[in-house]
Amino acid sequence: xxxxxxxxxxxxxxxxxxxxxxxxxxxxxxxxxxxxxxxxxxxxxxxxxxxxxxxxxxxxxxxxxxxxxxxxxxxxxxxxxxxxxxxxxxxxxxxxxxxxxxxxxxxxxxxxxxxxxxxxxxxxxxxxxxxxxxxxxxxxxxxxxxxxxxxxxxxxxxxxxxxxxxxxxxxxxxxxxxxxxxxxxxxxxxxxxxxxxxxxxxxxxxxxxxxxxxxxxxxxxxxxxxxxxxxxxxxxxxxxxxxxxxxxxxxxxxxxxxxxxxxxxxxxxxxxxxxxxx
Amino acid sequence: xxxxxxxxxxxxxxxxxxxxxxxxxxxxxxxxxxxxxxxxxxxxxxxxxxxxxxxxxxxxxxxxxxxxxxxxxxxxxxxxxxxxxxxxxxxxxxxxxxxxxxxxxxxxxxxxxxxxxxxxxxxxxxxxxxxxxxxxxxxxxxxxxxxxxxxxxxxxxxxxxxxxxxxxxxxxxxxxxxxxxxxxxxxxxxxxxxxxxxxxxxxxxxxxxxxxxxxxxxxxxxxxxxxxxxxxxxxxxxxxxxxxxxxxxxxxxxxxxxxxxxxxxxxxxxxxxxxxxx
Numbered sequence: 001x002x003x004x005x006x007x008x009x010x011x012x013x014x015x016x017x018x019x020x021x022x023x024x025x026x027x028x029x030x031x032x033x034x035x036x037x038x039x040x041x042x043x044x045x046x047x048x049x050x051x052x053x054x055x056x057x058x059x060x061x062x063x064x065x066x067x068x069x070x071x072x073x074x075x076x077x078x079x080x081x082x083x084x085x086x087x088x089x090x091x092x093x094x095x096x097x098x099x100x101x102x103x104x105x106x107x108x109x110x111x112x113x114x115x116x117x118x119x120x121x122x123x124x125x126x127x128x129x130x131x132x133x134x135x136x137x138x139x140x141x142x143x144x145x146x147x148x149x150x151x152x153x154x155x156x157x158x159x160x161x162x163x164x165x166x167x168x169x170x171x172x173x174x175x176x177x178x179x180x181x182x183x184x185x186x187x188x189x190x191x192x193x194x195x196x197x198x199x200x201x202x203x204x205x206x207x208x209x210x211x212x213x214x215x216x217x218x219x220x221x222x223x224x225x226x227x228x229x230x231x232x233x234x235x236x237x238x239x240x241x242x243x244x245x246x247x248x249x250x251x252x253x254x255x256x257x258x259x260x261x262x263x264x265x266x267x268x269x270x271x272x273x274x275x276x277x278x
Numbered sequence: 279x280x281x282x283x284x285x286x287x288x289x290x291x292x293x294x295x296x297x298x299x300x301x302x303x304x305x306x307x308x309x310x311x312x313x314x315x316x317x318x319x320x321x322x323x324x325x326x327x328x329x330x331x332x333x334x335x336x337x338x339x340x341x342x343x344x345x346x347x348x349x350x351x352x353x354x355x356x357x358x359x360x361x362x363x364x365x366x367x368x369x370x371x372x373x374x375x376x377x378x379x380x381x382x383x384x385x386x387x388x389x390x391x392x393x394x395x396x397x398x399x400x401x402x403x404x405x406x407x408x409x410x411x412x413x414x415x416x417x418x419x420x421x422x423x424x425x426x427x428x429x430x431x432x433x434x435x436x437x438x439x440x441x442x443x444x445x446x447x448x449x450x451x452x453x454x455x456x457x458x459x460x461x462x463x464x465x466x467x468x469x470x471x472x473x474x475x476x477x478x479x480x481x482x483x484x485x486x487x488x489x490x491x492x493x494x495x496x497x498x499x500x501x502x503x504x505x506x507x508x509x510x511x512x513x514x515x516x517x518x519x520x521x522x523x524x525x526x527x528x529x530x531x532x533x534x535x536x537x538x539x540x541x542x543x544x545x546x547x548x549x550x551x552x553x554x555x556x
Contacts (some may be wrong), residue, residue, distance in 0.1 A: 011400040056401075085403040119354075122289040123334075124403070125363040 001065050001092035005095040008060040010087040011223035013126045013261070016037065018051045018060070027087055031062065034082035038075075039066040043219040046246035046270040049108060050166075052220075056127070058111075059090070059267035061101040107213055107269040110222045113262045114208040114230070116183060128207065129226070135233035137208060141175035143232045143242040144210060147225065148173050154249035156225055157218035158257070166249070168221075170214040175229070178207050211266070221258050279343050285371040287337040288365040291404045291539070296329045296338070303327075305365055309379060312360035316353075317344040326379035326546040327386060327495075333536035334405070337368070337545035339379040371501075385491055385547040387448065388500045391540045392486040392508070402503035406485065407504070407540040415486060419453035421510045421520040422488060426451050426504065429509065432527035434498035434503055436535070444527075446499075448492040453507070456485050489544070498535050506533035 008027075016024035020032070028045055035043035048061040057212060070078065072092040079089045113128040115121065120130040147170050154166040210226055231237045237255075245253045286305075294302035306323055313321035326339040350358065350370040357367045361388070391406040393399065398408040425448050432444040488504055506523060509515045515533075523531045 009400050011403075046440050079301045080397070085398065086400045088397050088400050090397055119358070119366050119368055120363065122287050125289075127401070 001067055001097075001101055002069075003063060003065045003095045004072065004092055004099050005061060005063050005101065006076070006079070006092045007090045008057060008087065009064060009090055010057050010060065011126070012051060012054050012056045014086060015053065016104070017053045017055065018047050018057075025055075025137070027057075027060075028062075030083055030087060031064075031079065034079050035064060035066060036076055037082055038070075039068050046101055048105050049265045051218075051263075051265055052260050054126075055263045055265070057265040058260075060265050061268040061270075063095055063099050063101050065097070074187065077095065101268065105216070105268050105272055106271055107215060108217060108268040109213040109269075111264045111266050112212075112218065112222055112226045112258065113209040113246060113264070114210070114226070115263050116206045116208055119232060124207075126261050129259050131208075131230055131233075133234065135208065135230070136235060137175060137177060137233065138230045138234040139235075139239050140208070140210075142223075142239045143229055144173045144175050144212075145241070146242045147212070147246070151246050153218055153221060153246070154247050155219045155245050155251055155254045156228075157251060158220035159223075161219045163218065166218060168214055168216050168218065170212060172211070172213040173225075175209055176209050176211070178209055223258040223260065224251075224254050224256075225264070226258035231255040231257070279345055279375075279549050280347075281341060281343045281373045281377055282350065282370055283339060283373050283377060283379065284354070284370045285368045285379065286335060286340060286356070286365065287368055288335050288338065289404070290329060290332050290334045292364060293331065294390045295331045295333065296325050296327065298336075302331075303340075305335075306340075308361055308365060309342075309357065313342060313344060313506070314477075315360055316356055317346050324379055326383050327543045328497075329497050329541075329543055330498075330538050333541045334539075334545070335543040338420075338543050339383070339546040339548075341373055341379050343375070362495040382548055383494070383546050384549055385390075385493060386495060387489065387491040387544040387547075388495065389544045390488040390490075390504045390536065392488070392504070392544070394486055396485045404539050407537050409508055409511075411512065412515060413486065413508070414513065415453060415455060417484070417489075417513075417517050418507045420517045421507055422451045422453050422490075422503075424491070424517070424520045429524050430527050431496055431499060431524070433523050433529055433532045434499045435464075435529060436498035436502075437529050439497045441496065444496060446492055446494050446496065448490060450491040451491070451503075452489055454487050454489070456487055484518070499532050500541060501536040501538065502529075502532050502534075504536035504540070508536070509533040521524055 010027050016026050018027050020026045020029045028047060031045050032043055042062050043066055045062050045064045051057055072094060076092040078091045115124050115128040115130050115134050118132055150167065150169040152167050157166055210229060212222060228242060232239060232241065294304050296305050298304045298307045306325060309323050310321055321342050321344055323340050323342045329335055350372060354367045354370040390416055393402050393406040393408050394413050396410055428447040430445050435444055488507060490500060506520060510517060510519065
């Protein structure tokens, strides 16, 4: 029996989330089904992050143990051949027998994408939260940085969650703006000044990206952080309010939960020995 | 009665194309339905480019005449309220009574996106053609430039097309590479060196973008050009072959038709007087 660690990207739009559920198709179930077909028996797949319905992954990490002898690269191709194109194994490597992608994780990074403009680009509708109207991005950035450090994040947890401790450490929490979207790709310089009938201002808007790296995250934590940052961006709360929300340790003190489609699990970091699979 | 010119973006994945058809839902039909609900009678919408099934638009131009008195901006919002989120009116303006978006067009620009890498990103599956394996991008760029000028493009037309002339002028034809994709967004500098478990090389691949501006385009012309460029990129044909294909004026001489999902109608240019709506 050999244990493998795989890195996955998926478009979560059409799934009930990472975790197997009775009421719909999950990413975990599809991978387990693919492995069952490949290995000839039931295989349990563990994931690093339990992404919710509609949440995406650029670098989810999963592991499983199979009997079949396959090189990591042949395994990657064999799983991909059995998965829908919305889910792709990006890489596979052998891991030590005890490797667990969640318990072994040292840090995780999530990204949340906001579209700030009158009209939401059709190409962003499943990958960003549409927040029209003026947003004070600098205030959002200042508030985001207040989350860095070791805190009790009880205010940023879905109600009715049940975890041993709500203390987590955030090592980086930043807001940035970018035009790196499909419809804002740089035009070749030869086309500059052609007076194309493309109203860049009207359609443009701006992509605002929140990225956070931490030791671990509570259920809905990133989405409640983003909902709170938007309250500040809209001027409904001052920057310092974020510190008051942390101190309150009460879900009712924070902003609303941002919708799932803007959220991406970017990557998971392991201690060097495990990352090497050694 | 007032004539309006609108600029549209749409994700063509779920539609049979721009043009109304008996066998499925078209973008034109959805806009006409929205306008009928708004204006209380049948409205015919004309489009600048007849995009095929699965082809997208960043700046399609359409026009129609309605009785209802609405400001252009109120009209834009009213149409959008009646359309699926995959189709958005980006802007609206009044146009002279005789304005026709196709006959009045001076230049159109199309973009075709190719994904060159082992694993196709799930986020590109509906917006790019997956071309794995080595590609000589410089040769593709040199061949692309051979298309510039006034030529008979009969070789680059879907068979069984029926047009008065197959002569067109291409004013710009360029290949570029970019990392402007959703999963390659620049990470905040604070995250550099965090050793995230995201295999940029394995998942990365490269986005290759072909962009072409011309006086007009034959049916499937851009997709046949791209299919031919990929033959050259794969080393199956030399750069000069592109000139031979043009000279042959025979569809059988060109490469295969690239799939629709990589193609975007970027924008349409009009003579200044019309662009102003004056």
